[in-house]
Amino acid sequence: MLETVCEEYPKLKERISRRYGHYSFPEYQNDLIYVNTLRILRCITEKAKEAGFYSIMADETKDVSKMEQLAILIRYRAIGLHHLKYCSEYNISNAIFSLLSEQGLDEKYCVGQCYNGVNVMSGWANGVQARVKHQAPHAIYFYCHAHHLNLVLVHSLSVIDETNNFFLPCKQSTASYQIAQFDIMSKILKNFEAILIVLDEGMEDRAESIGIRAQMEQQRFIFLLYALELVIGITYSLAQQLQSKEIDFVAAGFLIKSTKEELATIRSSEKCDELDEKAKTLTSNSNIEWEAVAKTKRALTSRLTDSVVFTSVGQMERNTRSLLF
Numbered sequence: 001m002l003e004t005v006c007e008e009y010p011k012l013k014e015r016i017s018r019r020y021g022h023y024s025f026p027e028y029q030n031d032l033i034y035v036n037t038l039r040i041l042r043c044i045t046e047k048a049k050e051a052g053f054y055s056i057m058a059d060e061t062k063d064v065s066k067m068e069q070l071a072i073l074i075r076y077r078a079i080g081l082h083h084l085k086y087c088s089e090y091n092i093s094n095a096i097f098s099l100l101s102e103q104g105l106d107e108k109y110c111v112g113q114c115y116n117g118v119n120v121m122s123g124w125a126n127g128v129q130a131r132v133k134h135q136a137p138h139a140i141y142f143y144c145h146a147h148h149l150n151l152v153l154v155h156s157l158s159v160i161d162e163t164n165n166f167f168l169p170c171k172q173s174t175a176s177y178q179i180a181q182f183d184i185m186s187k188i189l190k191n192f193e194a195i196l197i198v199l200d201e202g203m204e205d206r207a208e209s210i211g212i213r214a215q216m217e218q219q220r221f222i223f224l225l226y227a228l229e230l231v232i233g234i235t236y237s238l239a240q241q242l243q244s245k246e247i248d249f250v251a252a253g254f255l256i257k258s259t260k261e262e263l264a265t266i267r268s269s270e271k272c273d274e275l276d277e278k279a280k281t282l283t284s285n286s287n288i289e290w291e292a293v294a295k296t297k298r299a300l301t302s303r304l305t306d307s308v309v310f311t312s313v314g315q316m317e318r319n320t321r322s323l324l325f
Contacts, residue, residue: 003016041079041103044074044077044079044103045074045079045103045104045105048074048105049104049105052109053109053110053111054074054075054105054109054110054111055074055075055110055111055112055113055114055139056072056073056074056075056096056100056110056112056113056114056132056139057072057073057074057075057076057113057114057115057144058070058071058072058073058092058096058113058115058121058128059071059115059116059144059147060084060087060092067083068083068084068085068087069081069082069083069084070082070083070084070092070095072095072096072099074105075245076243076245079099079103080099080102080103082095082098082099087120088120089120089123089126089127089128089131090131092120092121092128093128093131093132096128096132097132097135107132107135107136107139108135108136108137108138109136110132110136110138110139111136111138111139111140112139112140112142113129113132113133113136113139113140113141113142114141114142114143114144115128115129115141115143115144116143116144116147117143117144117147117148117151122141122143129141142249145242145252145256146239146242146243149235149238149239149242149256150239153232153235157228162220162224163224163228166220166221166224166225166228181228181232182229182232182233182236185225185228185229185232186229188225189225189226189229189282192216192282192286193285193286195216196213196216196217196286199212199213199216200213217283217286217288219279219283219290219291222279222282222283222288223275223276223279225279226275226278226279226282227275230266230271230275231263231266234259234262234263234266235259235263237259238255238256238259241255242255
């Protein structure tokens with residue numbers, strides 16, 4: 001840490017280069033981190049006080065030790081991390097009020113609160129948002145758009161068996177987190193040939209490596225790899241923008257609308273053929289045989305013999321292209 005700071009402060013670098021007084025002992029390092037934390041928090045809270053009003057965000061998650069941690073933010077800046085023994089409305093709301101009190105922020109100047117949509121947070125009678133609003137009457141509750149978007153994506157992909165099977169080689173049963181899944185798919189596409197070589201050499205479990213390689217060499221898997229990277233990539237970009245500190249509520253609405261329009265434009269035969277070509281190129285480079293799939297024309301019912309049919313609906317196709325496009 002000191003080496004990083006020294007890059008901007010030559011005097012400190014000169015002091016560290018001396019024989020004594022390096023201040024690199026762990027306790028000194030912890031003290032420096034603590035002092036920097038206090039200074040950062042002071043800057044954040046002073047800006048909130050100068051503005052006169054502020055909004056809060058909060059979300060809980062488990063750390064690597066499986067302990068629940070509640071992150072609390074003033075708009076887009078984190079001001080604290082609180083350990084929760086129980087994720088109840090009472091504990092979460094008390095943690096929020098306690099941290100605001102520690103930073104000298106008056107609850108009555110809170111004009112907005114943003115959480116996910118679970119009942120503990122959004123409950124109208126006894127949820128966290130209701131408890132906060134009881135202390136801060138002007139704190140309007142907003143459902144986090146980024147979290148809402150992720151839930152929509154999860155449920156949309158979970159109802160398709162092909163996508164659930166697709167994520168199995170990635171050690172994921174469903175697309176639970178779009179950021180993680182987008183990162184996984186991008187890395188697989190970038191290192192596809194190298195991954196096949198590693199699987200061919202074998203892992204500790206030889207049977208598992210053979211099974212994963214066999215599934216990755218399937219046409220359906222490769223096509224889905226490109227198709228889902230396209231779809232999740234569009235929503236991933238939206239999720240990143242929704243978390244931007246410059247965005248406001250009106251701009252968020254326009255972004256969501258434009259993303260829906262972009263998703264609608266890729267549902268075409270031309271885009272599907274483009275993904276097919278990409279998949280064929282990848283299989284050719286990886287020495288995987290690509291079997292051409294014959295396009296069969298649907299047989300119409302005899303009742304429509306004397307009619308002009310532009311399109312057919314209500315019939316289910318079990319091929320990957322029709323499921324996604």
